[in-house]
Amino acid sequence: MFGRMYGYRLKRLVNDRTELFWLAIFPIILGFFFHVTFSSITEKAESLNRIPVAVMLEEEGDREIALQAFLEEMNAEDGMLEIVEPANAEEAEELLRKGEVTGILTMEDTVSLKFAKEGMNQTLLKYLVNRYLQGEAILLEAAKKGPEAMQAAAKALYETAMKNEELSIAPGDMDPYASYFFALMAMTCMFGATLGLTNTREIQVNQSMVAVRRGVAPTRKGLMVLTDFLAAFTVEYAVFLLLYVFLTLILGIHFGSQYAEILLGGAVACLNGIAFGYMIGVVVKAKHSVKSAIITSTTLSLCFFAGLMVADMKYTMEKNMPWFNRINPAALISDCFSSLGVFDDLSKYAQCVTILLAEAVIFGAVAALVLRKQKV
Amino acid sequence: MEGKTVIKVENLVKRYKELVALDHFNLEVKEGEVFGLLGPNGSGKSTTMNCILGLLKYDKGNIEVFGKKMAPDSYEVKAMIGVVPQEVAVFEELTVLENVDYFCGLYVNDKATRKQYVEEALEFVGLQEFKKFYPKKLSGGLLRRLNIACGIAHKPKLIFLDEPTVAVDPQSRNKILEGIEQLNAEGATIVYTSHYMEEVEQICTRIAIMDGGKNLAIGTNEELKNMIKTGETIQVEILDFPQAQLESIRALPHVYRAEYEENHLKVHYTKGQRNLVRLLDYLKEHDITFGRVYSELPTLNDVFLEITGKELRD
Numbered sequence: 044m045f046g047r048m049y050g051y052r053l054k055r056l057v058n059d060r061t062e063l064f065w066l067a068i069f070p071i072i073l074g075f076f077f078h079v080t081f082s083s084i085t086e087k088a089e090s091l092n093r094i095p096v097a098v099m100l101e102e103e104g105d106r107e108i109a110l111q112a113f114l115e116e117m118n119a120e121d122g123m124l125e126i127v128e129p130a131n132a133e134e135a136e137e138l139l140r141k142g143e144v145t146g147i148l149t150m151e152d153t154v155s156l157k158f159a160k161e162g163m164n165q166t167l168l169k170y171l172v173n174r175y176l177q178g179e180a181i182l183l184e185a186a187k188k189g190p191e192a193m194q195a196a197a198k199a200l201y202e203t204a205m206k207n208e209e210l211s212i213a214p215g216d217m218d219p220y221a222s223y224f225f226a227l228m229a230m231t232c233m234f235g236a237t238l239g240l241t242n243t244r245e246i247q248v249n250q251s252m253v254a255v256r257r258g259v260a261p262t263r264k265g266l267m268v269l270t271d272f273l274a275a276f277t278v279e280y281a282v283f284l285l286l287y288v289f290l291t292l293i294l295g296i297h298f299g300s301q302y303a304e305i306l307l308g309g310a311v312a313c314l315n316g317i318a319f320g321y322m323i324g325v326v327v328k329a330k331h332s333v334k335s336a337i338i339t340s341t342t343l344s345l346c347f348f349a350g351l352m353v354a355d356m357k358y359t360m361e362k363n364m365p366w367f368n369r370i371n372p373a374a375l376i377s378d379c380f381s382s383l384g385v386f387d388d389l390s391k392y393a394q395c396v397t398i399l400l401a402e403a404v405i406f407g408a409v410a411a412l413v414l415r416k417q418k419v
Numbered sequence: 420m421e422g423k424t425v426i427k428v429e430n431l432v433k434r435y436k437e438l439v440a441l442d443h444f445n446l447e448v449k450e451g452e453v454f455g456l457l458g459p460n461g462s463g464k465s466t467t468m469n470c471i472l473g474l475l476k477y478d479k480g481n482i483e484v485f486g487k488k489m490a491p492d493s494y495e496v497k498a499m500i501g502v503v504p505q506e507v508a509v510f511e512e513l514t515v516l517e518n519v520d521y522f523c524g525l526y527v528n529d530k531a532t533r534k535q536y537v538e539e540a541l542e543f544v545g546l547q548e549f550k551k552f553y554p555k556k557l558s559g560g561l562l563r564r565l566n567i568a569c570g571i572a573h574k575p576k577l578i579f580l581d582e583p584t585v586a587v588d589p590q591s592r593n594k595i596l597e598g599i600e601q602l603n604a605e606g607a608t609i610v611y612t613s614h615y616m617e618e619v620e621q622i623c624t625r626i627a628i629m630d631g632g633k634n635l636a637i638g639t640n641e642e643l644k645n646m647i648k649t650g651e652t653i654q655v656e657i658l659d660f661p662q663a664q665l666e667s668i669r670a671l672p673h674v675y676r677a678e679y680e681e682n683h684l685k686v687h688y689t690k691g692q693r694n695l696v697r698l699l700d701y702l703k704e705h706d707i708t709f710g711r712v713y714s715e716l717p718t719l720n721d722v723f724l725e726i727t728g729k730e731l732r733d
Binding site: 044047048051054055056057058059248251252253255256257258259260261262263264 | 472474491500502510520526
């Protein structure tokens, strides 16, 4: 009986074309668009090597000296900039017109940039200058407060710089835009909640007529719940594997080579998503459409905060509400995969998987208790 | 009443907040009956059925099915019951054959037996040609038949049918009603809820008339009709009927009510014989010209009307 019920449940879930589209096809389409967008950025970035910039610093004040030091750092052998020092403004304009430099950097009250056109080099140059100006502003503000604040600000800036360096030289062969794909995989796993919701709809007699028909049968409710859950997990895990295979083999995205950890992390993430759907399905007393809306909005919001739409969002959350990243399943799933490529040891990965599993157990336990209480 | 008691409901009370859906409801269904629960929408028919099936918790009372108290884990009792709910309850994602096999499989574990049962159920409802179809490809009538097949494939001893003919074409309706009679002939006890009195009159051996969560009357078709005053209603088409004659008509034997409206004289009789002849003789004697004449025996609607003061169709 178990095998037959499991088989039919699997068939029922797989044949639901609408649900399958959102579960399996939509993430693949989104992944494809991510790939198209990021690969063009990567190609351009790779073709850049160093960005030539004409620097015109006339005075020799403290700010100019500090900026000069920063530019020299950037002009080093492995730096991003190639500094050109034209003799005068006319020569700089000529270089810019001919396209031999990306922009002209000058400093009067503040650092300003002049471009002949917009493009990837110009964007990166703006980004670098903005970062410099932010750091400068922090230090100037700290200087006003005294030496201790100054020291603390300098330390913070140094640590940020070291952290960035650490991330950039992380081991493995991970794709530079992998974080978007991690968030995409997190979204896919979280979408498993819809399968959990569907299952609760077809086991609670006040939710659907099919549940009524199943409810009057002499089959144990526990067996139905178990086979339904296993079928949902099978479908969701297959969807996860399909996306992983598509991203790695078809699109050529590199997530590192710790396959066993990726597969285990994916399984736990799928479990978490389905269990979340179960919990919403039985705890919320509302129509199925309302529950469905809750699931969709919640999972998408969690994915948004995990950096699916804006990569910086996760870091913004980390800065302002770090505790949220510790409990947001989408952020945990994303962290779980990204940690494999960033850190040498598995402590961060283990932490994420453990929290995800614990959440899944809590979601599942709440759902089981409420279902048990319903009795019919 | 003969036969073993299959369902016994005593003093059943079910409330939805302030609304009393079932008010000290009593019922006894015997083995081999086709028992009809007749009442307008909202009278408590489906609530009764759901309480009996253990799908609804009730506030008070006692329910026994096959001599055992019904509970969610009464698996032995559940195995003998088949349910055809009012709304079609099948999986859209499974074919006709798979649906029947799935639901039959919840009752019958043996593969060979189940296969035989499923084939028989499909043949019974006339869906063999459609077994590979998905439900959304079926018409409303065929869907209803699939709904029935899913409920009866495991050959239950007690079958609940909740308004199985709602929104179906006449051909499918006849097929369904014939099927119910056949199931009963094969030994199944049927509980049939409907607000179509013609259907209930046609197939039910005993009927309970429900309204406002109460059981107003129980009996066979004849017994129910004998409970009321109306024995016969005669209508005569008369273009110009002198109102003064109405009193004389009312004075005729067995007449308990007479009215003249829209060119029709309507005379209600209690019981008695030769009512029609006597009325026509009267009209001739008084030179009252008349056209078409209709004689109607009481219906369940008359029973309902007389008991509740309102039409069953309202």
